[in-house]
Amino acid sequence: MYDFFDQTFDMPNHISTQEVSDSLSRPAQIGVSVAAFSAWFFGGMQILLTNLGMRAASLDLMGRQGMLDFAVFTDLNRRAGELVGSELAQLNAWNAVASQWYAWFQCAFLFGAAVGGYLFGKLGDRYGRTKMLGISILWFAGFTGLAWFAQSPHQLLFLRFLACLGIGGAWPNGVALVSEVWPNKFRPALASAIGMAGNLGIFAMSSMAAIHAVTPDSWRWVMLVNTVPALIGLGVLLFLPESPAWKKQSSQQTGMQSESSPSVFKGEHLRCVFIGIGLATIPLIGGWGSANWMMPWADEIGSQIGKEDLKAHIGMARSLTSIVGSFFAGMLAVWMGRRRMYFFISLGALVTAQYAFWMTVPGDFSFLVGVAFLGLFNGFYFGWLPFFLPELFPTSIRSTGIGVSFNFGRILTALTIFATGALMTAFEGDYARIGRITSLIFLFGMILVSFAPDTSRRNMMH
Structure with a gap:
């Protein structure tokens, strides 16, 4: 049935078949892996910081700027089930503005x-x-860390944008580094470990939030906690060795004219980069543009029913199963085939999301089950991507290719969130209706993967 996934076309490959002679020692390889793992662990904490804390921060900073009366908002929110008329309209209006700021922070x-x-x-x-x-x-x-000092939503928005430049840069360089310093036989486990690292970071942040709730009165502490990776960054600069494959490629390019330098946007690499962008965009839109709306939905319902920690438990359920999914992703990709696995991940995510948004609501056990299964498929996706994307590109453009593929998908996802903000207005804040529409993106993943190349024979250390 899926034989078309086994068709191949010639991969662009400008990498010499000669072995890299100066490979790293085993302690150095382990050090590289620990650094990349740590970078994306804290990247996962940053992801949940955005999902978990930005609505609470928005409400606090809106109150400080006179955009809402926080005392009145708190009272109305506590009595949400019995409100009518102008009070209900006022609460809905303030919630809509907070949701819009949440979308801007995403x-x-x-x-x-x-x-x-x-x-x-x-x-x-x-x-x-x-x-x-x-x-x-x-x-x-x-x-x-600087975001701790923000006094308005606009200040926080600007500082979060600047911080996220670094988050985007850590992923492609860490993934490229790990893929180049270990033999191919280790790469499935290492790719899974990097995917798992982000989900462990999400789980760690969720666990802290379950112990110390993130509320409009108490959200700045998450900014301070997320300054800790500065110590990791300093250690990387001082002690971590460079990739031998990169050093060899760099020495070969010394003296070349800039116009002849390889580019992901030229010639034979262009098809691969478009495929990479597409395959990375599907889970990004599925996560940020669909599943992530479960968090503010749970936040809103939790505050109305007196369960302020509901959103944290939702985050923990999703991240726990994501850890499991990412742990097995690389090994399953080898066993099932890279493209076949992506197809089944997309199918499972589509079915689960439609069930969750049609049949459940926050607070129900079935909602938690739906969140958990979406987390599992999310883990599969983000363990698969660091395994597959490096194989698309030669050493000379690997970091750029991975970064473009993964992060340009984020631009398309951001545009989807803008559209979702319009859907919020059109559907009067009905998170379920929004999720039913945006989760259809997984259907396109089932189609797109049939155009991906077979990368299974590329040796990353060459």
């Missing part, structure tokens, strides 16, 4: 990460993966 994350992924990815190809990985980590930790 877009700041996505646009910032997209721009940062391209810029730091290109710099990683030019100046080294290790340098740009360390600088990226220091960048997002520093600007996250």
Whole structure:
């Protein structure tokens, strides 16, 4: 039935078949893996910081700027089930504005990460993966710390955009670095580990929020917690070795004219980069533009029924199963085939999302089950991507190619969130109706993967 997934076309490959002679020692390989794992662990914490804390931050900062009367809002929210007339209209209006700010903060994350992924990815190809990985980590930790001082939604939005430049840059450089310093036989497990790292970060942030609730009165602490990776970034710059494959490629290009330098947007690489963007965009839109709306939905319902920690438990359920999914993703991709696995991930995510948004509501056990299964498929996606995307590109443009593929998908996702904001108005804040529409994106993933190349024979250390 799926034989068409096994068809191949010639991959562009400008990498020499000669072995890289100066491979890293085993301790150095482990150090590289720990650094990349740590970078994306804290990247996962940044993702949940956006999903978990930005609505609460919006309400607090809106109150400070006179956009709402926070005392009145709190009272109305507590009596939401019995409100009628002008009081209900006022509560709905304030919630709509808070939801719009939440959407803007999501877009700041996505646009910032997209721009940062391209810029730091290109710099990683030019100046080294290790340098740009360390600088990226220091960048997002520093600007996250500065967000503690924000006094308006506009200030926080600007600082979050700047921080997310570094988040976007950490992923392609970390993934490229790991893919180049280990033999192929280790790559499925390592790709799964990087995917799992982000989900472990999400779970860690959710667990902290379950212990210490993130509310409009108490959200700044999450900014301080997320300055910790600055120590990791400093350690990367001081102690981590560079990729031998990158050093060899860089020395071969010394003296070349800039116009002859390889580019992901030229000739034979262009098809691969478009495929990479498409395959990365599907889970990004499915997550940010669909499943992530479960968090503010749970936040809104939780505050009305007196369960302020409901959103944290939703985050924990989703991240726990994501950890499981990402752990097995690389190994399943080898066993099932890369493209066949992506097809079944998309099918499972589509069925689960439609069930969750049609048949459940926050607070129900069935809602938690739906969230958990969506988390599982999310983990499969983000364990699969760091395994597959590096195989699409040669060493000379690998960081750029990975960054463009993964992070340009975030631009398309941000545009989807803008559209979702319009749907929020059109559907009068009905999260379920929005989720039913946006989760149809998984159907396109089932189709798109049939156009992906067979990358299984590429040796990443060559």
